[in-house]
Amino acid sequence: MSDHTADGLRGLVAAFLRTHDPAGDRTGFLRARFDAGLAWVHHPPGRGGLGAPAHLQPVVDEAFAAAGAPDNRPRRNSIGLGMAAPTLLRHATEAQCRRWLRPLWTGEEVWCQLFSEPEAGSDLASLRTRAVPEGEDWVVDGQKVWTSLAHQARWAILLARTDPAAPKHHGLTYFVCDMTAPGVQVRPLRQITGEAEFNEVFLTGVRIPDAHRIGAVGQGWPIARTTLMNERVAIGGRPLPREGGMVGVLTRLWRQRPDLRTAGLHAEVLHAWVRAEAARLGALRLRQLITAGEPGPEGSAVKLSFAELSQQISGLEVELRGAEGLRHDDWTMHRPVEPDLLGRTATYRYLRARGNSIEGGTSEILRTIIAERVLGLPTEPRRDR
Amino acid sequence: MTDLLYDADEEALRDSVRALLTAYAPWQRTLAAVDGEDRYDLELWRRLVDQTGITGLAVPTEYEGAGAGFREVAVVLEELGRTVAPVPFLGTVVATRALLACGEHTLLRQVATAECEVTLAVGFATAPDRTPAATAPTSTTRCDPVRVGSGPTLSGRVSGVVDAVPEGLLLVPAGEGLYVVEAADPAVRLTPVVSLDATRPLVDIEFTGAPARPVATGVAAAEAVTAALTAGAALLASEQVGLAQWCLDTTVAYVRQRHQFGRPVGSFQAVKHRLADLWVELTEARAVARYAADRLGADDAEASLAAALAQAYCGPMAVRAAEVCVQLHGGLGFTWEHPAHLYLKRAKSSAIAFGTADRHRAALARMVDLPAPTVEQRH
Ligand SMILES: Cc1cc2nc3c(=O)[nH]c(=O)nc-3n(C[C@H](O)[C@H](O)[C@H](O)COP(=O)(O)OP(=O)(O)OC[C@H]3O[C@@H](n4cnc5c(N)ncnc54)[C@H](O)[C@@H]3O)c2cc1C
Numbered sequence: 001m002s003d004h005t006a007d008g009l010r011g012l013v014a015a016f017l018r019t020h021d022p023a024g025d026r027t028g029f030l031r032a033r034f035d036a037g038l039a040w041v042h043h044p045p046g047r048g049g050l051g052a053p054a055h056l057q058p059v060v061d062e063a064f065a066a067a068g069a070p071d072n073r074p075r076r077n078s079i080g081l082g083m084a085a086p087t088l089l090r091h092a093t094e095a096q097c098r099r100w101l102r103p104l105w106t107g108e109e110v111w112c113q114l115f116s117e118p119e120a121g122s123d124l125a126s127l128r129t130r131a132v133p134e135g136e137d138w139v140v141d142g143q144k145v146w147t148s149l150a151h152q153a154r155w156a157i158l159l160a161r162t163d164p165a166a167p168k169h170h171g172l173t174y175f176v177c178d179m180t181a182p183g184v185q186v187r188p189l190r191q192i193t194g195e196a197e198f199n200e201v202f203l204t205g206v207r208i209p210d211a212h213r214i215g216a217v218g219q220g221w222p223i224a225r226t227t228l229m230n231e232r233v234a235i236g237g238r239p240l241p242r243e244g245g246m247v248g249v250l251t252r253l254w255r256q257r258p259d260l261r262t263a264g265l266h267a268e269v270l271h272a273w274v275r276a277e278a279a280r281l282g283a284l285r286l287r288q289l290i291t292a293g294e295p296g297p298e299g300s301a302v303k304l305s306f307a308e309l310s311q312q313i314s315g316l317e318v319e320l321r322g323a324e325g326l327r328h329d330d331w332t333m334h335r336p337v338e339p340d341l342l343g344r345t346a347t348y349r350y351l352r353a354r355g356n357s358i359e360g361g362t363s364e365i366l367r368t369i370i371a372e373r374v375l376g377l378p379t380e381p382r383r384d385r
Numbered sequence: 386m387t388d389l390l391y392d393a394d395e396e397a398l399r400d401s402v403r404a405l406l407t408a409y410a411p412w413q414r415t416l417a418a419v420d421g422e423d424r425y426d427l428e429l430w431r432r433l434v435d436q437t438g439i440t441g442l443a444v445p446t447e448y449e450g451a452g453a454g455f456r457e458v459a460v461v462l463e464e465l466g467r468t469v470a471p472v473p474f475l476g477t478v479v480a481t482r483a484l485l486a487c488g489e490h491t492l493l494r495q496v497a498t499a500e501c502e503v504t505l506a507v508g509f510a511t512a513p514d515r516t517p518a519a520t521a522p523t524s525t526t527r528c529d530p531v532r533v534g535s536g537p538t539l540s541g542r543v544s545g546v547v548d549a550v551p552e553g554l555l556l557v558p559a560g561e562g563l564y565v566v567e568a569a570d571p572a573v574r575l576t577p578v579v580s581l582d583a584t585r586p587l588v589d590i591e592f593t594g595a596p597a598r599p600v601a602t603g604v605a606a607a608e609a610v611t612a613a614l615t616a617g618a619a620l621l622a623s624e625q626v627g628l629a630q631w632c633l634d635t636t637v638a639y640v641r642q643r644h645q646f647g648r649p650v651g652s653f654q655a656v657k658h659r660l661a662d663l664w665v666e667l668t669e670a671r672a673v674a675r676y677a678a679d680r681l682g683a684d685d686a687e688a689s690l691a692a693a694l695a696q697a698y699c700g701p702m703a704v705r706a707a708e709v710c711v712q713l714h715g716g717l718g719f720t721w722e723h724p725a726h727l728y729l730k731r732a733k734s735s736a737i738a739f740g741t742a743d744r745h746r747a748a749l750a751r752m753v754d755l756p757a758p759t760v761e762q763r764h
Contacts (some may be wrong), residue, residue, distance in 0.1 A: 243753075251753075251755060255754060255755070255756075258756075258758070258759070261756075261757070261759075262758055263757065263758055266750070266755070266757050266758060267746070269755060270746040270747075270749060270750055271746070273749065273753065273755065274694060274697045274698050274746060274749065275698075277673075277694055277698075278669040278670065278672070278673050278694070278698045279669060281389065281669065281672035281676050282668055282669035282671075282672045282673075284387075284389060284672065285390070285668075285671070285672035285675065286668075288388070288389055288390050298668070301664070301665045301668050301669075304665055305665055305669065364658070366661075367658040367661040367662065368654065368658070368661070370661035370664055370665065371651075371657035371658065371660055371661040372657070374661075374664060375633075375637050375657075375660055375661065375664060376637065376641070377637065377640065377641060377649075377651040377652065377656075377657050377660065378641060378648070378649045378651055379652065380652050380653075380654060381648065381652070
């Protein structure tokens with residue numbers, strides 16, 4: 001189809017801008033952009049897209065940015081965009097998609113992810129939160145933890161146990177939970193940086209209509225895997241220009257502050273530059289490989305290198321700053337919408353980066369996934385299957 | 386936009402080269418070749434040239450080449466890396482790049498039709514920016530730059546040249562120019578070197594008033610040599626990727642079937658995680674190598690940067706892959722009878738070829754403006 005080229009899409013954006021004022025009502029503009037299929041072009045028509053190749057999305061985003069149009073501030077709803085949306089698209093019904101996708105994309109409704117529990121992190125399938133059928137509803141009881149954005153979220157993707165007798169991977173069901181429903185209690189959980197991006201969430205007799213169940217009862221685990229694979233690519237596979245991301249902070253500092261330079265640090269800065277560039281090209285190639293398809297276990301690679309790189313680079317930056325690296329800006333508890341990586345001191349970046357190898361699957365778990373699912377190495381003997 | 390994948394033509398080329406190598410370049414044969422007197426597997430080289438026309442891949446069709454490009458050359462190098470086959474392809478490609486740069490059409494035609502083999506006569510460790518490699522004279526090498534005499538004739542020495550064949554032509558940078566000399570001339574002496582990588586023989590070359598024909602002078606000559614070395618650095622990365630892929634595949638297969646403590650060695654997490662890390666590195670190296678090969682065709686300023694990046698990343702990656710391969714094969718990996726050592730030797734010597742990773746990082750520092758500290762700052 002001729003529209004599915006860079007020029008074709010630029011033409012569609014130009015036509016859209018002729019009938020919609022970028023300086024007008026922000027939400028109205030974004031809703032119309034979604035309805036025109038120009039939100040995420042690789043999604044199907046009617047669901048915010050045109051069924052075009054995914055690599056053309058930046059063309060559309062650039063064309064809108066060049067016209068000064070409002071954007072949907074993707075990072076504000078990172079869990080919604082990166083994890084909930086791809087999962088809904090793959091597994092939800094038409095009606096569910098119609099209800100949830102547009103306000104998710106426009107940022108009108110923020111999403112969070114109620115997966116981890118105090119006793120179930122890496123071993124997610126051992127979770128205990130229970131959902132029991134009652135009439136047209138499910139009644140949910142349990143506790144979730146480390147839930148990012150729960151204090152902002154209107155909706156949550158929720159994994160709960162619906163059959164305690166079944167083997168642990170078979171007794172789970174996937175729901176969408178209304179975070180404003182009675183019985184949902186959110187408590188900030190302060191983290192290593194002093195602020196509270198994530199929360200504890202207590203679920204007490206929370207009623208979820210059966211219409212908010214995603215997929216079949218007992219099929220929660222395979223659906224959760226869709227979410228987790230997308231999560232890894234969302235965290236590590238974002239398109240970046242050269243020296244985009246954390247490495248740019250380091251290189252700018254190196255150029256601006258000749259007084260900080262030493263031969264040893266020079267070698268480390270160059271190592272970091274090379275690694276960052278390799279990771280950037282690796283992520284680009286991965287995106288070219290998966291174009292519109294589902295990310296596979298290969299997506300774990302970009303998340304793993306992202307975590308290692310951001311930790312190495314932020315640590316190097318603190319040392320490079322020398323005496324300045326002894327000073328932190330602020331330990332008071334904030335509840336940010338997203339981590340302020342560029343606006344704060346190097347010490348903040350260093351501390352926040354510790355989470356990169358834990359959130360979205362630890363680096364140890366990702367290595368095991370790569371070894372078993374990509375390389376086909378045998379699993380370790382387990383007693384829980 | 387940069388395409389980091391392989392297109393259908395590239396995959397077809399890969400299939401035909403791989404089929405040929407599978408049939409005619411089993412590692413036992415390579416081992417026998419390096420163990421014996423033969424420096425190259427000339428029968429294999431003939432088959433590759435005749436059946437897949439690889440010497441003409443990057444030569445335009447008007448000079449009887451295939452008019453393909455460096456992306457295709459890179460795919461062939463990946464396959465040659467997988468087999469560490471002893472054939473003089475890399476040197477041929479580097480010389481071809483120099484000939485393309487100086488518009489030497491007659492020689493290009495001869496290379497494309499495999500009438501003769503041409504080699505750039507510079508040390509294999511020379512980086513594209515010619516930062517002095519470790520060329521200090523040792524007891525066995527003498528430093529004696531090639532001088533131009535009347536005629537013109539060339540005199541002097543070059544040490545550690547790769548892929549120079551006794552019947553071929555040498556492309557020699559000397560004085561302000563680039564000259565062609567017949568390797569078989571009585572005034573040229575090629576002395577084989579005992580090289581770390583026996584599958585890639587090196588020679589020291591001595592010229593004693595050898596008759597020479599100039600093919601480029603001044604800036605054009607210097608640019609041709611730079612372009613050739615840049616191509617070498619960029620394309621070697623694909624060979625390194627192929628080599629590392631073999632090491633990873635072979636090791637994965639081995640640890641799956643090798644049992645200790647009542648279970649496959651590959652089910653132990655320490656082993657799995659090491660291989661997973663290697664796979665991640667290799668995956669990124671492949672993207673980097675594809676990028677370098679792709680930019681080489683575009684021939685813009687980015688080509689130098691991509692080549693330096695390729696050697697800064699892919700060289701050490703391939704060494705690690707070969708080292709992990711030896712390690713996870715246990716005692717077997719330490720034997721002469723297992724091919725792992727061929728790969729380790731190729732990987733380690735390739736990490737020095739066209740400049741070490743450290744030299745390429747230094748080149749990158751200049752290209753992307755990340756300057757080293759000045760002398761005062763070191764205090
Ligand atoms: C910043 C941040 C944000 C988060 N946001 C969310 C969110 O929004 N929603 C949500 O549901 N969760 C969230 N998480 C939770 C996160 O997914 C879990 O912390 C993570 O999966 C690890 O689980 P755990 O904390 O229980 O650690 P554990 O599973 O107890 O692991 C402890 C250590 O043991 C290692 N380990 C465990 N099992 C193995 C094994 N088989 N082999 C080798 N090593 C192993 C781990 O790698 C880790 O180092 C967030 C976490 C962080 C840090």
